[in-house]
Amino acid sequence: MDLEMSEPENPTPQQQVTTEVVVDDSATVPSYSNFCRVTATPEEVILDFGLNPQPFAQGRQDVKAIQRLVMNFYTAKRLLTALGMTIQRHEGTFGSIELDVRRRAQVPQQAQTSPGPKGVVE
Secondary structure, eight states: OOOOOOOOSSOOOOOOOOOOOOOOOTTOOOOOOSEEEEEEOSSEEEEEEEOOSOTTOOSOOOOOEEEEEEEEHHHHHHHHHHHHHHHHHHHHHHOOOOOOHHHHHSOOOOOOOOSSOTTOOO
16 A cells, blocks of 8 residues: 655635734723823833923923823834834825924014915906
């Protein structure tokens, strides 16, 4: 009796496993923040969010942190990537985000136009 061992004719290709994360945000309480302090320990990144009622005031400003997020560095790096992509898409659509408040507050000088009634095309 002869026994022949052979590999299967159609080996199944290694299937890619996809993961879908479904987020239930029905209990989420939104809050607004215009201030964020970032600190860290050797193991974690700490983000404290708050509302600065006078962000352009000079001198001492007391800001109360109303929300604290603590995450590991892996999650922080994924957040950095996601925020970078989001900002890039926003700037691609709406233009560059100017972080310098003084530049943002300046009114751009309008181009010199010829005198005459507006809206009249010759």
